[in-house]
Amino acid sequence: MNAPDTPFPFDEAVTESLASLEAKVIAWRRDLHAHPELGNREFRTSKIVAAHLRSLGIEVREKVAHTGVVGILRGGLPGPVVALRADMDALPVTEEVDVPFKSTVRTQWCGSEVGVMHACGHDAHTAILMGVAEALAGLRDRIPGTVKFFFQPAEEGPPDDEKGGARLMIEEGCLEDPKVGAIFGLHVTSNHATGKIGYRVGPLMASSDELRVFVRGTQTHAAMPWRGIDPIVVGSQIVMGLQTIVARRMDVTREPSVVTVGVFHGGVRKNIIPDEVRMEGTIRTFDEGQRDAIHEHVKRITEMIAAAGGAQARVQIKRGYDVVVNDPALMEWAVPTLERVAGEANVGVVDKVCGAEDFAFFQKAVPGIFLRLGCTPPDREVAKSAPNHSPRFYVDEDCLALGVKALAMLSLDWLVAN
Numbered sequence: 001m002n003a004p005d006t007p008f009p010f011d012e013a014v015t016e017s018l019a020s021l022e023a024k025v026i027a028w029r030r031d032l033h034a035h036p037e038l039g040n041r042e043f044r045t046s047k048i049v050a051a052h053l054r055s056l057g058i059e060v061r062e063k064v065a066h067t068g069v070v071g072i073l074r075g076g077l078p079g080p081v082v083a084l085r086a087d088m089d090a091l092p093v094t095e096e097v098d099v100p101f102k103s104t105v106r107t108q109w110c111g112s113e114v115g116v117m118h119a120c121g122h123d124a125h126t127a128i129l130m131g132v133a134e135a136l137a138g139l140r141d142r143i144p145g146t147v148k149f150f151f152q153p154a155e156e157g158p159p160d161d162e163k164g165g166a167r168l169m170i171e172e173g174c175l176e177d178p179k180v181g182a183i184f185g186l187h188v189t190s191n192h193a194t195g196k197i198g199y200r201v202g203p204l205m206a207s208s209d210e211l212r213v214f215v216r217g218t219q220t221h222a223a224m225p226w227r228g229i230d231p232i233v234v235g236s237q238i239v240m241g242l243q244t245i246v247a248r249r250m251d252v253t254r255e256p257s258v259v260t261v262g263v264f265h266g267g268v269r270k271n272i273i274p275d276e277v278r279m280e281g282t283i284r285t286f287d288e289g290q291r292d293a294i295h296e297h298v299k300r301i302t303e304m305i306a307a308a309g310g311a312q313a314r315v316q317i318k319r320g321y322d323v324v325v326n327d328p329a330l331m332e333w334a335v336p337t338l339e340r341v342a343g344e345a346n347v348g349v350v351d352k353v354c355g356a357e358d359f360a361f362f363q364k365a366v367p368g369i370f371l372r373l374g375c376t377p378p379d380r381e382v383a384k385s386a387p388n389h390s391p392r393f394y395v396d397e398d399c400l401a402l403g404v405k406a407l408a409m410l411s412l413d414w415l416v417a418n
Contacts, residue, residue: 025127028127065171078144083150083182087153105117170365182368183363194376198372199331213238221272234311235277245298264277341402355388
């Protein structure tokens with residue numbers, strides 16, 4: 001990457017724009033928080049986003065991956081193309097945070113009535129990127145290249161019978177016309193204090209795969225277990241056997257991994273041994289080789305333990321999100337920009353996160369980095385703060401301005417350097 005002729009030519013302008021933008025970003029975030037929408041149903045949110053981008057003279061493409069919005073800001077000078085991404089969807093969670101803009105929304109999801117809450121901070125992400133768009137639109141004549149804004153639906157996943165999210169946006173061409181050269185994104189987290197930005201070179205967030213196991217035995221009276229084959233006992237042995245995969249089959253000096261069974265369902269009455277047990281779980285890895293190996297171990301261990309107990313087992317593994325891998329060269333390049341934006345003491349390497357993110361699919365297509373933006377206020381202990389996806393998840397709005405400045409400066413610095 002080339003060094004700009006004038007060091008950091010946009011710093012002053014971006015800082016000045018934030019003085020008037022911060023109140024707007026907070027207001028947008030509160031409005032979105034009070035009106036959350038689930039994946040592929042972000043109708044109100046996408047209309048607000050599209051209208052805002054059009055008001056700035058930004059080219060807008062709507063209904064990308066159902067409800068996604070792509071904005072294209074063409075700078076006044078020739079240059080490359082950079083993309084910035086924010087997710088828009090909420091979660092089926094009933095909010096317990098006592099704020100004036102608390103969500104009271106309820107809706108239907110997968111056949112059940114649920115509360116809806118921005119329990120993962122996507123309202124903050126959307127508001128931040130709306131702020132970045134306004135800041136950069138005011139500088140368009142000086143921008144050497146093009147900035148694309150991806151407002152993505154369904155990061156938390158679409159309904160079971162639908163496609164959606166980053167993968168579908170890519171399939172529908174969001175990275176093309178004009179072709180993107182790099183992409184930046186961030187995520188608010190209560191694991192870090194407001195004012196802090198966390199990063200990591202290489203794997204940052206885990207892949208996520210769904211595991212389902214069906215164990216078939218032979219139903220009998222619970223008082224005569226010898227007359228049947230007990231799938232509950234066999235299933236319990238399978239759960240224990242699966243724990244040996246990470247403990248004894250994976251090289252823990254390379255990367256961590258997780259195999260968890262979170263659902264174990266079998267039987268309807270205390271004195272009946274059932275025919276079948278169903279188990280569900282998750283597999284998390286930071287390495288594609290280990291991911292494939294764990295899938296093989298799960299299938300082999302499950303089937304062999306079932307056979308040893310006289311039962312039959314069927315394993316289903318649905319591949320989900322890939323590993324979020326920050327491009328090493330791009331990440332190392334970005335650190336000085338982040339330190340300039342937040343202060344050197346406020347930028348640091350963070351631990352890997354076993355949570356998953358479909359930002360990974362953008363990174364598999366183009367070089368990209370994903371950042372962690374602290375959102376726990378200074379008067380609260382980070383260790384005691386409610387995590388993302390909790391009904392008590394809380395975002396300190398003082399983090400929003402830093403998010404705007406970080407994404408704005410990363411995109412501008414990258415365009416100038418390339």
